[in-house]
Amino acid sequence: EVHLVESGGVVAQPGGSLRLSCAASGFNFEDYPMHWVRQAPGKGLEWVALITRDSVHTNYVDSVRGRFTISRDNSQNSLYLQMNSLKTDDSALYYCVTQIGGWVFWGQGTLVTVSS
Amino acid sequence: QAVVTQEPSLTVSPGGTVTLTCGSSTGAVTGGHYPYWLQQKPGQVPRTLIYDINKRHSSTPARFSGSLLGGKAALTLSAAQPEDEADYYCLLSYSVWVFGGGTKLTVL
Numbered sequence: 001e002v003h004l005v006e007s008g009g010v011v012a013q014p015g016g017s018l019r020l021s022c023a024a025s026g027f028n029f030e031d032y033p034m035h036w037v038r039q040a041p042g043k044g045l046e047w048v049a050l051i052t053r054d055s056v057h058t059n060y061v062d063s064v065r066g067r068f069t070i071s072r073d074n075s076q077n078s079l080y081l082q083m084n085s086l087k088t089d090d091s092a093l094y095y096c097v098t099q100i101g102g103w104v105f106w107g108q109g110t111l112v113t114v115s116s
Numbered sequence: 117q118a119v120v121t122q123e124p125s126l127t128v129s130p131g132g133t134v135t136l137t138c139g140s141s142t143g144a145v146t147g148g149h150y151p152y153w154l155q156q157k158p159g160q161v162p163r164t165l166i167y168d169i170n171k172r173h174s175s176t177p178a179r180f181s182g183s184l185l186g187g188k189a190a191l192t193l194s195a196a197q198p199e200d201e202a203d204y205y206c207l208l209s210y211s212v213w214v215f216g217g218g219t220k221l222t223v224l
Contacts (some may be wrong), residue, residue, distance in 0.1 A: 035213060045154075045162065045205050047213040059212050062117055096160070102167040104152060104207070111160070 002026040002105045004096045009110030016086050020110055022079040022096030032075040032100060035082050038092035039109075048094070049081065063089070086114045120208050122216035127136055127224055128196045137188040138206030145160035145208065151189035152207035152216045156218075164221060166191060170215045196223050 008020040020036070036048040039041055049070040050059045058070050069082040093109040119141040128134035136153075145151060153166040164173050166182035169189065179194045181203060189206055201223045206216035 037213075037215075044203075044218040045207075045215040046154075047215055050212055061212075102164070102171055103173060104154065104162070104164045104167075106161040 002098075003098065004098070004105060004107035006094060006096045006107045006110035009094060009112045011115060012086050013116055014088055014114055015084060016090060016114075018083045018086065018112060020081040020083065020112070022107060024077045024079065024096070024098075027098075027100060029072075029077040032098050034070075034072060034079045035097040035099075036070060036079075037095045037097045037106075038090075038112075039095070040092040041090075043092075046092075051079070067091045079080050083112070086112075090114050117212065118208070118210055118214050120167065120206055120214045120216040122204075122206055122219045124217065125220040127163070127222045128200075130196060130198060130223055132196050133192065133194045134196060134221065136184070136191045136204055136206075136221070137185065138190070139188045140208060142210070145189045147184075147186060149208040149210070151182065151184075151191070153180075153189075153191045154205045154207060155190050156203045156205065157201075165204075171180075193221075198223050209219070 003025045005023045012018050033052050035050050038046050038048050051070045067085045071080045091114045093111050095109045096107040121139045154162040155165050156162040165176045165180050170182040181192050183190045204219045
């Protein structure tokens with residue numbers, strides 16, 4: 001069974017930094033691209049970042065490019081999101097997500113609140 | 117980056133039929149966008165209903181169907197049930213993923 005568990009969400013100040021982690025299990029982690037998706041309270045889903053299986057390619061939504069960095073460690077079955085220069089608009093539930101065989105798998109999310 | 121548009125809200129009567137649509141700012145939605153439809157109920161993680169335009173997941177009720185309609189992806193719900201009240205999101209793949217803004221479906 002695919003299992004994705006996010007961690008690292010806390011209350012942070014504007015301009016601060018955070019690192020989110022996602023522990024994956026139940027599938028061959030190294031075989032699949034991984035994504036971060038976020039959802040602000042009461043708002044819709046927003047794709048944030050993508051990393052390919054081999055970490056060669058990454059991509060970001062325009063609003064976070066240059067501030068966030070997605071990475072992975074296939075030996076640890078782990079996905080990361082380094083978040084720098086945080087803004088209040090970055091406040092959201094952050095999901096670790098992958099797509100396998102037509103099904104989109106989600107973690108339960110980790111809550112990031114950016115507030116002074 | 118592309119913008120994906122959905123109806124903000126729709127209402128359907130119990131037992132009725134409703135179609136939700138998903139458009140792309142870059143032009144017609146095609147199979148190359150691998151359209152997904154996701155359902156999210158309050159406090160829950162989104163759940164896949166439809167993938168690759170019209171492929172239904174094994175757990176998706178048969179009353180949900182996907183198609184391409186007039187240059188958009190479409191999700192049709194037939195014989196709506198009260199438990200279908202939820203937010204529905206379209207997901208299109210470009211070189212990245214783009215979600216639609218979501219449709220709040222009320223069954224009333």
